[in-house]
Amino acid sequence: MELPTIPSHPLNVTDQMGRRVAVPFPPRRIVSLVPSQTELLFDLGLGEKVVGVTKFCIHPTEARTQATVIGGTKNFDFEKIAALKPDLIIGNKEENYQAGIEQLAAEYPVWLSDISNLPEALDMIRRVGFIVGAKEKAAALAADIEASFADLALPAASTAAPESVAYFIWRKPYMVATTGTFIDDMLRRAGFANAFAGLSRYPEISADQLVAANPQCIFLSSEPYPFAAKHMAEFQALCPAAKIEIVDGELFSWYGSRLRKSAAYFSQLR
Structure with missing residues (x-):
């Protein structure tokens, strides 16, 4: 028996590149082009909605068997992606390639991260959680990570050079x-x-x-x-x-x- 289609509503967001992206909310067919962000989606409970991943998405172990492998991070199989009918594609400025991202963005909502430090990573986690409907879980995850790094800070009394x-x-x-x-x-x-x-x-x-x-x-x-x-x-x-x-x-x-x-x-x- 086919389940009834639940209507989605457009969510206008800004990605970490400053690009405006209209994302159906909640997204139901997600393609992830970045291994670390694939793992994040699964840990946020979105595994069943991830329909496409790269060959490098090795965590969790079921990612590449449960979802379709759509090539590498810098060489996408556009035909496989089209067959998946994604309503959201999540990528990254550094790990993916500009020409491929531009080709995908002409057809689908593509949200890009741009990360060079911990605050930007935590921001990505919170933003991805928001656009996929897992805001609270993402916020808790980001807070836990932030706290763990705060505990890692060197003792104030230490004078030794790193x-x-x-x-x-x-x-x-x-x-x-x-x-x-x-x-x-x-x-x-x-x-x-x-x-x-x-x-x-x-x-x-x-x-x-x-x-x-x-x-x-x-x-x-x-x-x-x-x-x-x-x-x-x-x-x-x-x-x-x-x-x-x-x-x-x-x-x-x-x-x-x-x-x-x-x-x-x-x-x-x-």
Whole structure:
């Protein structure tokens, strides 16, 4: 028996890019183009309404079996998306590509996030909760995350300078996360100083630049490059005095509900 259609009402909102978007409220067929925002939607209880996700949406485990995989974050399958008849698409300025977003926005309501720090992530969580009809749950989630980071703050009595860290996201070529990135904000909140703070975003660096920076710590992220223990000796040879660690990239770069786990994880890295 087919359930009766419940009418939706247009909700005019502004996304984090300052774009005005008319979203049916409540949305019933959501395509998520960003892994961390997919996980957020499921944690807000919207899993049954998520009809499309990317191949990188690995959390929760059922996301890619319950919903249709519509390609990657930077190469959408437009035919698959059209077949899903979405009434809301949620993306991100950095993780998605402008041409693809513009093509989708010509046909569907597309809400974009733009996140480079914790306050913007919390704002995204609250705004997404509002547009999908889970305002209270999203507000509670954001408050919990905010409180966990407040508890993470360094004790006021501490006078020690923060350890310098080089955070690697790629190998061949070497690439690091620096000023202006969400990862950089997470490093600062975790009590570290970015060894490449004078550079911008995700620059390529040479082995000589790493040696000259002489970081006290080198973090090798588990994503997007799959750094593993076998890579540690390569960096230890360049910086013999540095502490080398493989770190959970999701807890440094996923800006949705996974942030609930980040502060506790960061406290163990000090």
